[in-house]
Structures are given as structure tokens and as C-alpha cells.
Amino acid sequence: MADKPQTPLLDTADTPDKLRALPRDKLAQLADELRSEMIDAVSVTGGHLGAGLGVVELTVALHAIFDTPHDRIIWDVGHQAYPHKILTGRRDRIRTLRQKDGLSGFTRRAESKYDPFGAGHSSTSISAGLGMAVASDLKAIPRHVVAVIGDGAMSAGMAYEAMNNAGAMDAKLIVILNDNDMSIAPPTGALSAYLARLVSGPVYRGMRETAKSMTKKLPQFLYEPARRTEEFARSFFTGGTLFEELGFYYVGPIDGHNLDHLLPVLENVRDADTGPILIHVVTKKGKGYGPAEDAADKYHGVSKFNVITGAQAKAPSNAPSYTNVFAQSLIDEARDDPRVVAVTAAMPSGTGLDKFAEIFPDRIFDVGIAEQHAVTFAAGMATEGMRPFCAIYSTFLQRAYDQVVHDVAIQHLPVRFAIDRAGYVGADGPTHAGNYDAAYLGAIPGMVHMAAADEAELRHMVATATAYDNGPIAFRYPRGEGSGVELPQRGTILPIGKGRIIQQGSTIAILSYGTRLAEVIAAAERLAALGLNPTIADARFMKPLDEEMIAKLAQDNDVLLSVEEGSIGGFGSHVATFLASNGLLDGKLRFRPLMIPDTFVEHGSQATMYADAGLDRAGIVSSALSTLGYDEASMLAALGKSH
Template structure:
């Protein structure tokens, strides 16, 4: 265990006004202390590391210059907001980060007045900031709205839609582009700092505004020439012509780690009436921590780690992860089919496509944080006879829903959707929960929807998706490790729309869809101890539904449970609809659908979330006993009394 860092300046801050009393020549030391504190915290809790380390100086500068929380800072995505949380009254709770009943790993409105807008998905900050800026104007309030957005988030169209709107409205909005890609050389040196201060200052802005007004009274030819000359001059020095065309006043690039550069610029724009402004700050992801600087991809999100060595601790794997099985299975299929291509939206390692890319670099496409584009890009690939696999987390695929309907399903194009993180995701909380995909995909005509009960089934489903080209097809699978079954050497194509019986029984039928199959089988063992011999079935497909299997279970059992790790409106709803439409509820059948309840779940361990949602083995068994009218046995199961 390492000794916690000494932080005398940070220790003196009990509220945000204390930060503003610290002399500016000591703010660099404060930034060093915040960085040390953050490294120490995340080494104990795990979480997002690299992005936060890159905005330490920016966080200090913003809270020193602006009157937060009256002035509002919106952190895009929010995973880089750990320094912001440390500075805004949450330091003592930082070691509860991403834990049950602890601090969120993202910004969260109900957590602090310093978090004016919650975030978990990228590219929303400019839209939200514009809404707040317009609201302030309509209410007659004068305040600064600052949206901090990373260069990665600028790959999403939503950011440009917001900027286009803001520029046309001439709204009072400050956007800080946190550029940590390093594709633009860091603006070091006195000239860069001088230019940034110059163009943000009142004198330059006054001259520029006077020139604009003068040009309006010139003949069109001369005014257009003057505008282009001014843009060319600024673009030559700063590279900001694109943002100027969108209606933003561009300042930068500026060294985002140099407080002597940042503070004068923020001072200059704080009270100006010029609207909308974009400050281009170049930062280094992982700044100030050697291991994170040298491998920023591996230190974007981390488990607990040793501060001295940077080594991350990982629990020993009992089984391969679903993500890993998907990747290896897709590689196997691609070796035999050169039409298979893989597409992801800025998540190559998270979806396993980084492994695919090592063997098939020319058949792997990372389109950036642009899920809408990814889906329609895949539609174009499919229209030309290729077999695209669109690998996107469930929570992020929500952003491409219109494209799934309009560009894929209506045209019946065989795009294969590999939906990772389907269900609860643990510490990432509600913004990343994959609860809704069964419901939102299951309503779409022409869509085939399947989910594996274990990692071996996932291998078969990848093969099925690869070989099936009649309709779009989706396979959803959970975060984390499989259940430890033996993997087949190669996948086999499944019969579309057909489930399987795992165990024949009587009286009680347990019909599982997806990753709760192992827990369903464990619940069956509890019921066996109570004298029951339940039938266990694996649906495999939510759409098309195996109606023969459903009807067989309904006709031959007194109780039928459906179990799924998804929201209301999903698999259980499809089963109930079929039973009702065919009169199979009229004979006294007791149907109990189990699904994720209709509310958002805050971060916790996946095990805790399953228990809270009533999707663990005890809850499954207790639901059966309640359906049979045995409340006493149900309570005993839930309390572990059996």
C-alpha cells in the first residue's frame, strides 16, 4: 500500500470560493495535487483515468475563472470529470466512485449542483449548453455556459448539428474543444500563446467587429473579399476556419496544460458579449502519470492498479468473455468467407474487433463515435453483397435506431448486429445499461433477434448470422465472462426461430432468453429441493418466436416463467401476446414474465443488480412458489431458509 500524496493546497479547499482565493502563481501546484489525488483514488476504485488526467489544469482554470455553479460547466460524456468532482465538494466521497450508493463515474444532476447536465454518451454537451444558454437569455439571466467536448466526440454528427444551430442563433455559448489526439502538434512556444491571447482580447475583437460593420457598407464584391481575407489570415495562423464557417469565434490552439496560457484567455472571454466562442485546447491524455502517457488506450478505463508500477489487477478468468468468444468466432468465419467485414463506432477493443483487425485490417472499419453512420454504412455494404457485422454496445446502438428501421429493415438488408453489453453493466450505471434492445429491435419487421444462453451458443449464433442473408439479424450477449461450458471447435448454423429443451419436467416450465440461462438452471435446482421437477427451455430466438415451443410449454405445465435480462416490452411481452392471441391463457395457465423492472438502476455490481431486479436464482424460484400460492416457501427461498 502506497502512502497517500501530500496535498496542502487541495486540503485548504472546503468550498469552491476557497479555490478562487488561491493566488494564480500557486494554481500549477494545485493542479499537481489534484492529479496526484486522482491517481491515488482511481488506483483503489478503478474507473476512467487517462481522460481525467488530461483536463486537470483545465478543470482548475475553469473553476478559478468562472462563477460556478451559477456559471455552468458541461462535461461531454462526463468520464473526464473526476478532477471536477474533487474540486466541487466530493473529494471525501471519491473512493465510493462507481460503487453501489456511491458517486457516479459520470456527471449526474442529482449528485451535485456543479453537475448541470448528466452524461454518459458522447457529443451531447454542445446541444445541452445551447439549450441552457437560450434559456438564460429568455429568462433575462446573465451567466456563462461552457461545454467541454473531446476531439473524439467531435466525430459525431450531433456535435456539428448543435454548432450549426448555435452559430446561426449567435447564442452566448463557450465551447472548449479538448484535443488530446495529438494529430495537431502541441502549440508550444511564446508565439502561439501570444496569438491566442491576442485574438481573445477586447482590442482584437473590437477591431474585428468594426471591420465587419464597415464591410457591410461596402459594395458586395469588396465586403466578400474582406471577409475571406480575414478568414484566411485567422485560418493561416490558427486553423479555425471550419469553426468560423459554423458561426463560432475561434481561439487557439492553446496549450491546455499551461495555466499561464489558459487563464488570460478565459479571463478575456468570461465577460464578453461575443457569442458563440470555441477555444481549441490541446492536451495529453494521461498527463502526469507515466504509464498512462505511454499507453493511453490501456489506461482510458482501468481496474485497480499499483500506483508505482501501473500494473492493473484483474480477477482470474473462470471462462472466456463473451466479447472474446464473439471476436474469435467472427475471425473463424471470416477465414472462410471473404465477404465478411466488421464495423464498429470507436469501440474496437470493447467489441473485440481489435483482434479481428489484426488478421483482417482491410476488412475492419472504425467509423468513430458515429453510430447512425455506422448502421447506414453497413446497409451500403450489404446492398453491394458484402456481409457486414455491425458491432456496437446495446446502449450506443440506441443512437442508430432510425437507421436500423429506415435504412436496414425497410430495405430488408442483411446487416448483422453484434450487440455487446446487453443487460446490466455494473459500475457504468444507467447510461450504459443495455436494457432496451430486445424491445426496440423486436418491434421492427424483417428483424431476426437471438441471444445465447452461454458462450458455446454464442459461437453457433455468430455462424448463424454469417450464413443467414435473408433478413437483418441481431445477436445480443452480456458483459463479462461466460459460464464455463466447453466451446465447440467450430460454430454450426441454428434453425432460425427454434429454441431447445434443456431438461424435460412437469408442472413448472422455465423459459429463458439469453444470458440468464445458467441462473435459471440454478433456480431449477432450488425448486427440485422443494419437490418440483421443472422443465428448462432456452428460447434462443425472440423473433421469430418459437411458437411451437411456447405452445407446448403452455399446454403441458401449470406455471410458465419467462426470464430475460431486458426491459418490459421484450421477450416476455412477445410470449404473452402469442398466448393471448391464441387463447392459451384461458385454461388457468399461470404466466409470470421476469424482466428488468421499469426504472433506471444506479451503478452497483452486476450481482447486486440482478438481485435488485429479481433476476437471480432465488427470485426465479420464489416467483414460481408465489405463482403456486405458497408464499411461505417463497419467503424462505428469498431469505435463504431452504
């Protein structure tokens, strides 16, 4: 690895007040040092790299011009904020990013007074910023609020809903569109910078306001043409008609890596006494680090890497990831069925559908960060006999819950939901944890909900979902690698609502839902060593439940444990409702649901999270023994063993 970068200026300016004390001609050097520090830090921790590198100069400029933390800066999405964290008193902890008890990979209110709003999901900044601006006005607090939205977040409808509201209210809000992927209107060098400074400056704004007041006195048949002529003339050079129609004063586009362009424009808009302003800033994702500039997709989120070569460290494994197994399984189904299509919400590589796109480019649809639209779009295709697979992370599918209920389930449409990142996700923390889909989908009439116990089961569930045409069906699987089981050549269609017995025993039964099955089997081996012989069952389905299997487990055992990678209200709740409703809890049976605790858990490794939740081998053994009234130490003593 490379030596730690030399950062003499950054060493003296690691908080915004110190930054603002620097001469303007030193800020470019500070930006260079900040970029080097970020690259070095992320090479140690892994995390989101490309987006943060693209906003280094913008971050420096914002903290130089605005009086943070009194003025509010909201980063959307929050993974752009690594440079912001370094400059706001957290540099000494930056190499703890995304690690247990370390810094979050996103903005987080509890972490710093410089983070006014947490943003792990996208497209929330303008709504939140508008709320802050209005609240400040109501409290008569003079304050600037800046929402930095980018990295695809402007593809979500919520951003436009907020802009429409802000424009109608004539609110004092600054929105910076960080255009870091495909320019809406690329900057044109010196002329663009000059025009941006001109239209953001007080002279032009004053002339424009005077002209507006004059034109309002014209007869109606002359007023509208005059207004549109001014708008057209300015938009001809600068673009931004859409934002003007939403009520925003548009400035840009400007080069987001040129401080000589950024600083005067930000200064002008800071001092403007007008309604909402949008500054269109064009940046390059991965700016300043060759490997990240050359492969923005591969360096959006990275594992630990070598700074010199850019090579990312990958743990050796013989098992494929669940995401890759899903993608290959869907490809296999699509080869035989031309009705199979795939929908993703700006996550083609994250969901594995980039591989599907290589083979079926006309049958995959990336709709942008627009999960609500993705679900209803898939529903529309289902009405015409297609077999759509809507592949969305569990945490992001939450954003489309109304569409799942109203547009899919009520109409009994066979949309297939491939739910990636189920359960704890590790370093991305609570904003990305996929803990809730079993609870929120399980409440919907007619929804089929499956959980894969391993990668072979996932292949079966893709085949099952493909063949199922009687309404919506969902299957969940976690982040990371599979358990290394042998994969079938093709998935087999499973009977709906039927589980399987893995091991027959007595006294105690453990009913697993999802990939905790491997830990259940390990726990059963430990219990066997202690003289117990548990039954192990894989539920496969939460909805509909295999009631026949669960009833038999309840009748044949003294203790029944359910184990899942989901929250309260999920699988265990469905099992408990069935048992109680059928009098199966009235006798000797003791039922204990093991699930993710009812709390938000901060980032750490997946293994640590599950151990803390009591969902690893040791936790399952402890729960089984305590339910029986035993503990491991006493059982070992009775057996004459010491371990």
C-alpha cells in the first residue's frame, strides 16, 4: 500500500471555521489534500468511493461560503459525504467508516451537528430542506439551507414533488444538482462560468426583478409573451427551463471541480434575497483517482483496495453470491420463457441484472431511483401477460408499499418480487437493513412470501415464481455469499405453502425461515452433543404457511422455536397466530420466536449483528436450553464433560 498522504494544509483545517480562515488561493490545495485523504481512508475501510471523490471541490466551496453548522447542508445521497465528514471534525475517526462503533457510511444526525439530516436512501433532501427553511422562517432565524442532490437521486419523483411545493411557496432554499453521471446540459467552459456568475449576481437579478414587476403591469395578452421571452433568452444560454417551470431560479451549468467558478456563484446565491434557487453543478464521479474515473460503476462502492493499483481485496470463496445465483437462475428461466422480463430501480449491478441485460438487453428495464414507478410499471406488464420480476433491495421496496398493495395485490397481478439484501446488511447499517419485508408483505392478502435457506433453494424459488400466475409472489435472500451447497442444473417448481423436514428428532423442534438454517443445523449438532435430538424444519413459505407441518411439530414436541432474519410481525408472528388460533398453545407446547430485535442496529459485520441478536449457533442453543429450563453448563456437568 502507498504511504499515508502528506496533508499539511488539511492538518490545520479539519473544521469549517478553520477552513473559512484560509486564504481563497489555498482552497485548491486543500481540496487536493482532502481527495488524497479520502482515497487513503477508503482504501483501508472500503465503502462508497466514486461519489465522494466527485464532490471534493464542492464540499470545500460550500463550507467556505456558508456558515455551517448554523447554515444547513443536506447531502443526498449521504454516501457523497465522506469529504464532508473529514472537514467537520471527524477526520480522526474516518478510518473507522462502516465498522462497528465507527462512523456511519451516510450522514447521521446523532453523529455530528454538521449532519442536519440522515440520508441513506435517496431523493429526500429537497423535502427535508424545505421543511428546515420554512421552520427557520417561522422562528425568525436567518439561515441558509442547501440541499445537494445527485448521484441519480433526481430520477425519483419525490424530488420533483418537493421542488413543486418549494416553488409554489417561494421558499428561500438552495438546491445544488450534482450532475455526476450524464449532464442535462454540459458546461461550456469559460462562457458557461461567466453566464452562471452573471445570472446569479445582484445586478442581473435586480434587473430581472424590475422587468418582472414592469411586465406584470402590462395587459394580460402582452404579459405572458414578455415573461416567456425573458425565460427563453436565459434558458437558451443556460438551460433549466424545467426547473424554472417548477418555480426555481436556475443557475448553471458550472464546472463542479473549478473553485474559481464555484465560489463566486455560491457567494452570489448566498447573498440573494429571492425564492428557491437551483445551481446545476457538473462533476465527474471518481474525480482525481484514475481507476475510479475509468470504471465508475466498479468504484461506486468498494472493498479495501490498493491505492497504487486500484486492485480491490476480495475474500476467497468457493460459494457464489446469492445475487449471482438469482441472476443466473433468472437467465435460465428467461431462455425458456420469452414472457420473463426484469425491472430494476437504478440497481442493475447491485441486483445482478446487469448479467441479465448482457443476454436479454430488450427485456430489462432500469427505471431509475423510482421504486414506486417500478412496481406499477411491472404491474402494467403483468396485465398484458408478461412475467415481470421486480428486483429491489428489501430496504428500497419499502418505498413502494402502496403500489404493492394497490396496484399489484388488490388486482391479483402476478408480479414477482426478488427481494435482495434481506436481513442484516453489515456495514451499510440500519438505513439499508432488510428486516421488514416479511412483516409488511405478510400483511397483504394473496401475497406469497418465500425465503431461501441456501443458494440451491433460491434457484427453486426463482423457478417457482416464474411458474406462479395466481397473484403476487415474493422471495427473499441475503447479502453475501451462499453456503457452498451443490447447485441444481435448474430450479424445481416448489409446491406452494409446503415446507420440508431436514432432520427428524424429538422433544424440541426448530423451524427455520431463510438462511439461518445453516446456524440452526450447527445448533442442532451442539444440542445433540448435549444429549438432545432436535427436529429441524425449513418452512420455505411464510405465506401461506405449511400448517400441516407446523401442527405436527407442535403436537410431537415440548418446545418449538422459530428462527428468522426478520423483524417482529414477520414469520414468527404468523406461526404464533396459527398456533394460538388452533389451540396448539393450550397444552404442553412452549413456543419461542427468535427474530431480529425490535431496535435499529448500527453498522458492523453481519456475523456480529446476528450473534448480538441471538441468531447464531450459540444464541439458538441458549434459547433452546433456556426454554427447556436448562443451561449448557449444567448439562455438560450432568454428562461429565468440560466443554
